[in-house]
Amino acid sequence: MRSTWKQRLAAIDRRGFLATAGLSAACSQKGEQAADEEPPSQLGAQVSAYGERSPYETAKRLVPDLKRPQIGSTTTPLADTEGILTPSSLHFERHHAGVPPIDPARHTLLIHGMVDRPTVFTLDELKRLPSVSRIHFIECSGNSGREWKAPGAGDVQRGFGLASCSEWTGVPVSLLLEEAGLRRDAKWVLAEGADACKLFRSLPLDKLLRDALVVYAQNGEAIRPSQGYPLRLLVPGFEGNTNVKWLRQLKVVDEPYMAKDETSKYTDLMPDGKARIFTFVMDAKSVITHPSGGRKLSGPGFHEIRGLAWSGRGRIETVEVSTDGGKRWKASMLQEPRLPMAFTRFRMAWEWDGQPVELMSRAIDETGYAQPSREDLAAARGLQSSYHYTGIKAWRITASGEVHSV
Amino acid sequence: MRSTWKQRLAAIDRRGFLATAGLSAACSQKGEQAADEEPPSQLGAQVSAYGERSPYETAKRLVPDLKRPQIGSTTTPLADTEGILTPSSLHFERHHAGVPPIDPARHTLLIHGMVDRPTVFTLDELKRLPSVSRIHFIECSGNSGREWKAPGAGDVQRGFGLASCSEWTGVPVSLLLEEAGLRRDAKWVLAEGADACKLFRSLPLDKLLRDALVVYAQNGEAIRPSQGYPLRLLVPGFEGNTNVKWLRQLKVVDEPYMAKDETSKYTDLMPDGKARIFTFVMDAKSVITHPSGGRKLSGPGFHEIRGLAWSGRGRIETVEVSTDGGKRWKASMLQEPRLPMAFTRFRMAWEWDGQPVELMSRAIDETGYAQPSREDLAAARGLQSSYHYTGIKAWRITASGEVHSV
Numbered sequence: 054m055r056s057t058w059k060q061r062l063a064a065i066d067r068r069g070f071l072a073t074a075g076l077s078a079a080c081s082q083k084g085e086q087a088a089d090e091e092p093p094s095q096l097g098a099q100v101s102a103y104g105e106r107s108p109y110e111t112a113k114r115l116v117p118d119l120k121r122p123q124i125g126s127t128t129t130p131l132a133d134t135e136g137i138l139t140p141s142s143l144h145f146e147r148h149h150a151g152v153p154p155i156d157p158a159r160h161t162l163l164i165h166g167m168v169d170r171p172t173v174f175t176l177d178e179l180k181r182l183p184s185v186s187r188i189h190f191i192e193c194s195g196n197s198g199r200e201w202k203a204p205g206a207g208d209v210q211r212g213f214g215l216a217s218c219s220e221w222t223g224v225p226v227s228l229l230l231e232e233a234g235l236r237r238d239a240k241w242v243l244a245e246g247a248d249a250c251k252l253f254r255s256l257p258l259d260k261l262l263r264d265a266l267v268v269y270a271q272n273g274e275a276i277r278p279s280q281g282y283p284l285r286l287l288v289p290g291f292e293g294n295t296n297v298k299w300l301r302q303l304k305v306v307d308e309p310y311m312a313k314d315e316t317s318k319y320t321d322l323m324p325d326g327k328a329r330i331f332t333f334v335m336d337a338k339s340v341i342t343h344p345s346g347g348r349k350l351s352g353p354g355f356h357e358i359r360g361l362a363w364s365g366r367g368r369i370e371t372v373e374v375s376t377d378g379g380k381r382w383k384a385s386m387l388q389e390p391r392l393p394m395a396f397t398r399f400r401m402a403w404e405w406d407g408q409p410v411e412l413m414s415r416a417i418d419e420t421g422y423a424q425p426s427r428e429d430l431a432a433a434r435g436l437q438s439s440y441h442y443t444g445i446k447a448w449r450i451t452a453s454g455e456v457h458s459v
Numbered sequence: 460m461r462s463t464w465k466q467r468l469a470a471i472d473r474r475g476f477l478a479t480a481g482l483s484a485a486c487s488q489k490g491e492q493a494a495d496e497e498p499p500s501q502l503g504a505q506v507s508a509y510g511e512r513s514p515y516e517t518a519k520r521l522v523p524d525l526k527r528p529q530i531g532s533t534t535t536p537l538a539d540t541e542g543i544l545t546p547s548s549l550h551f552e553r554h555h556a557g558v559p560p561i562d563p564a565r566h567t568l569l570i571h572g573m574v575d576r577p578t579v580f581t582l583d584e585l586k587r588l589p590s591v592s593r594i595h596f597i598e599c600s601g602n603s604g605r606e607w608k609a610p611g612a613g614d615v616q617r618g619f620g621l622a623s624c625s626e627w628t629g630v631p632v633s634l635l636l637e638e639a640g641l642r643r644d645a646k647w648v649l650a651e652g653a654d655a656c657k658l659f660r661s662l663p664l665d666k667l668l669r670d671a672l673v674v675y676a677q678n679g680e681a682i683r684p685s686q687g688y689p690l691r692l693l694v695p696g697f698e699g700n701t702n703v704k705w706l707r708q709l710k711v712v713d714e715p716y717m718a719k720d721e722t723s724k725y726t727d728l729m730p731d732g733k734a735r736i737f738t739f740v741m742d743a744k745s746v747i748t749h750p751s752g753g754r755k756l757s758g759p760g761f762h763e764i765r766g767l768a769w770s771g772r773g774r775i776e777t778v779e780v781s782t783d784g785g786k787r788w789k790a791s792m793l794q795e796p797r798l799p800m801a802f803t804r805f806r807m808a809w810e811w812d813g814q815p816v817e818l819m820s821r822a823i824d825e826t827g828y829a830q831p832s833r834e835d836l837a838a839a840r841g842l843q844s845s846y847h848y849t850g851i852k853a854w855r856i857t858a859s860g861e862v863h864s865v
Binding site for chain 2: 057058062092093094095096097098099100101102103104105109110112114115116117122123124125126127133134135136138139140141142143144148150151153154155156157158170172177178181182183185220221222228232248249251269270272275277278279282283301351356357359390392398400402
C-alpha cells in the first residue's frame with residue numbers, strides 16, 4: 054500500500070497520524086468529536102452589515118518607520134495569501150503625498166490637450182458609460198529593488214510585496230479620448246492625480262488606446278482610498294507608478310513631459326552611465342511563497358511548493374521549479390484561469406528529505422520571455438539600477454527547516 | 460458627426476456637456492482644474508497596515524430586525540457591486556446558531572464512517588496538502604423565495620442578495636476521502652459544522668468526489684468567520700446550505716441521514732402535495748442590477764444595462780435582455796473569463812427614450828438550460844415552494860425614471 058498523505062506529511066513526526074487512533078467512528082447529532090475540538094453550545098456572534106476577518110488572522114502590510122508616513126510604501130504579505138487575488142485591505146501602497154480625502158460627488162476627470170472637445174466627466178457620468186472588468190496585477194517598478202545591491206530579500210513580503218492583484222472595473226480610456234475628439238497627431242498622454250503633489254506621468258497614447266482603463270471599482274466594491282478612490286488609471290502590465298491614483302486629468306500631447314518621476318526617478322541606470330527611460334513594462338517574474346524566507350518547515354515529508362508568477366507582457370505560459378539549486382527544472386502546475394497581466398498561482402508537490410536544499414522558480418510568459426538569473430540580468434543591465442529587478446529568487450532550507458534568502 | 464457620449468448620457472439635461480465649455484486646455488504642474496475640483500494642498504492620510512474603504516462608501520448587508528440576530532440572514536448589495544467578485548465583507552450570511560468563535564489552532568476535521576482509516580486533520584496539515592483555487596458563487600436556495608408568493612422583490616438586494624461569489628482555496632474532498640481509505644460501498648457523506656446547532660447535511664458522494672473542496676481561504680485571505688472560518692465545505696453549484704460552514708466532520712455513509720435541513724426544510728413542495736427532496740443544484744438565473752428596483756434613472760439617454768448571471772450546472776452561455784417587456788430579446792455582452800459555477804457579468808448598451816418600459820434578462824447555461832418565465836416555472840412546480848425560485852425578473856421604469864419590481 055502506498056503511503057497515506059498523513060504519513061507523507063509526517064515523515065518523522067507521526068504525532069498527527071497517531072492522534073487518529075481510537076477515534077469513534079460514530080457521527081450523530083450529539084456530535085462526538087476529537088478531544089481537541091470543543092464546539093460551542095452557545096449561540097455565536099450575530100449577523101452584521103459589514104464583515105471583518107477573524108481576530109486570529111493578523112496578516113498585515115508592513116508599515117515602515119518613517120518621519121512622514123504619508124510618503125512611503127507598504128507591502129502585501131504575499132506569503133500569507135492564497136489564490137491569485139489580493140484582499141483590497143492588503144493591497145500594497147506607495148504614496149508620494151499621502152491619501153487625499155476625496156468627496157466623490159466633487160471629483161471630476163478632465164480630458165484635454167490635443168482634443169477637439171475638452172471634456173469634464175463627473176463620477177456619475179463615468180459610471181454610466183460602457184464598462185469593463187478585468188483581473189490585473191499592479192507592481193511597483195521598485196519591487197525587489199534591494200536585490201540589485203545584494204540578493205538579500207529576507208522574506209517574500211519585504212522582497213516582493215510591492216505587487217498585488219485585483220479585479221478592476223471601469224471605462225476604457227479609448228472611449229474617453231474618442232469622446233473628447235482625439236487629434237490624429239497626438240502621441241502621448243499626461244495623467245495626473247489629485248494628491249497634494251499632483252503626481253503625474255507621461256504615457257504612450259497607443260498603450261492607453263489598446264487596453265488602459267479609468268477604474269472606479271476594485272474587487273467588487275468602490276476602489277479603496279489607498280488605491281486611488283474614486284478614480285485610478287489602470288495601465289495593465291505597466292509599472293505601478295503609471296497607474297495614477299486619484300486620477301483628475303488626462304492631457305493629450307505630442308511628446309512626453311519629462312517629469313521628475315520619469316527622469317530623476319523611475320529610470321534605469323546602465324553600466325555605461327546612461328539611463329534607460331520609459332521602461333514601462335514589468336517583465337515576467339515569479340517567487341515561491343511557500344516555503345519562503347523567514348518561515349520554518351515543520352519537518353521533513355510532503356510540502357506543496359506554492360508561488361506566484363506574473364508578466365506585464367501577457368499570460369504566464371510556464372513556471373519551472375528547481376529543488377536542487379538550479380541543476381534540474383520541472384514545470385509546475387498552473388492554476389486556471391491564467392489571465393493576461395494577472396497573478397498566476399503555481400504549485401508543485403515536493404517531499405523534503407530533511408537535507409539542506411535550495412528552491413528556485415523561473416517564469417516564462419506567452420511571448421517566450423524567460424525570467425533571467427541574477428547573473429544574466431547583471432550582465433545585461435549592470436547592478437546600478439533601482440527598478441525592474443526580475444532575477445530568479447532562491448530560498449535555502451537548512452536541516453532544521455529554517456528558510457533563508459540566498 | 461455622431462453624438463458624443465456626453466450627448467447620449469444627457470439626451471435632455473445638457474448641464475454636464477455645457478460645463479466643459481471654456482475650459483483651459485493647459486495642463487501643468489500647477490494643476491489647473493474645473494471649478495468643482497479642489498485638490499488638497501496638504502499631505503493626505505498615511506500608509507496603514509490594513510486598509511479600509513472610503514467613508515463615502517456605505518453599501519452594506521441588510522440586517523433584519525430579529526429577536527435572535529444570530530439566527531437569520533443578511534443579503535449582499537448586488538446592485539452596488541461591479542465585476543464578478545463579492546467583497547468578503549459583503550458576502551451574504553445565513554446562520555442557524557450564530558458565528559462560532561473558533562480558535563484555528565484547536566479546530567480539526569474528522570473523516571470517518573465507511574473508511575478504513577478514520578482520520579483527523581489539523582488546519583496546519585490541511586494547508587500543507589495539495590491545494591486548488593477556484594472562483595465560485597454560493598447561493599442560498601431560499602434566494603428570491605418571496606417571488607413564489609408574489610413577484611414583489613422590491614430591489615436586487617432583497618430579492619437576489621442571498622448569492623455571492625468569491626475565489627476559494629482549499630483541498631479537494633476526494634483527496635481527503637481517499638486518504639481515509641474510502642470504502643467501495645459508500646454512497647453519501649454527512650457534513651457537519653461546529654456551530655452550536657451542529658448544522659449538517661447529507662451529500663451524494665459522487666458530487667463530493669467530482670469537485671467539492673474543503674476551503675480555508677476566500678478572496679486571497681483566510682475565510683471570514685461569517686463564511687465558516689477556519690474551514691468550509693465548498694460544493695460548487697449546490698444550494699448554499701450544503702456548503703457547510705465551520706466544517707468539523709465528514710462521515711461517509713451508505714444512505715442520507717434525512718436531517719431536519721433536508722426533510723422539513725430545504726425541500727420543494729409540489730402541486731400534488733408531495734415534496735421534492737435533495738434538489739441540490741442551483742439552476743441558471745440572472746438579474747439586471749442596473750437599472751433595478753428602488754433606484755431612479757437620472758434621465759433619458761444612454762444607460763448601460765448591467766447584471767449578473769450564474770448556474771450551478773456550469774458556465775453561462777448566453778444572457779438575453781429584453782427592453783420591451785419580453786417581446787424581443789437580444790444577446791448581451793458577457794465579461795470574460797466565464798467560469799463554471801461562478802457569477803458572470805453581462806452588459807448591454809441602451810438608450811432610454813424617457814417612455815415607460817420593462818427590462819428583463821434570461822440566462823442560458825452551457826447545458827442548454829434556459830431560465831423560465833414565472834408562468835412556466837409555476838406550471839412545472841406550482842407556487843407552494845420556498846426554495847429554488849429562478850423565474851425571469853422584470854423591472855418597470857416609469858416616465859420619471861423610477862424603477863419598480865414587476
